[in-house]
Amino acid sequence: MYVARPHKARVIAVAVAVFFLAVFVVVAVLLRNDTTGVNFYVSDQVAMAGIGLVLACGALWFARPRVRADRDGVEVRNMLGTRRYAWSDVEAVSFPDGSPWARLELPDDEYVPIVAVQAIDGEHAVTAMRELRRLRREAAVEAP
The missing domain is CATH 1.10.287 (Helix Hairpins)
Structure with a gap:
């Protein structure tokens, strides 16, 4: 995790x-x-x-935001709530240019901001993005 x-x-x-x-x-x-x-x-x-x-x-x-990810999915806790998404529902994990934080790309052009992964954190954000993308790739390989 x-x-x-x-x-x-x-x-x-x-x-x-x-x-x-x-x-x-x-x-x-x-x-x-x-x-x-x-x-x-x-x-x-x-x-x-x-x-x-x-x-x-x-x-x-x-200080509340957090993201938890494992092989089954990702849980995003932002300012107002917590929501869990299965990796099968996530099309991509992206960090658009100029954006203050990362986001989960969902079907139908929807997205969820990941406030826990902020651009201001530099290398920590890069590591977080690599880990989230790695977990998503592993889940895609394991899916039937």
């Missing part, structure tokens, strides 16, 4: 999540000590930390 995830996007997403959480927790802690004359309560501090947590989770959502 081959599994690929985006590398640079994950690092950036984790860094942004940590930044959001740290900033909002610091603001929550310092919120009560403000001398502007406005009264802040513990509930305001908790809400501020909660906003940081929600924003951090939103940033981590960009």
Whole structure:
């Protein structure tokens, strides 16, 4: 089984999540000590930390994409959902020029983006494409 995830996007997403959480927790802690004359309560501090947590989770959502492939098929998990495709349903695995990520070419001119294989990852994306194409070729040879 081959599994690929985006590398640079994950690092950036984790860094942004940590930044959001740290900033909002610091603001929550310092919120009560403000001398502007406005009264802040513990509930305001908790809400501020909660906003940081929600924003951090939103940033981590960009680390979600994954592709899993084996001899039977390929499972693509993008931002909104996960779907498995049999290799017999996949016409090609391509990476069009100028595209930010790879895609599965399906019948009737349809395609599914593979957000886990991103152009920004360079050699990692090349390796992922080679592995996906190899698995697809092996499945085609084994098919009756």
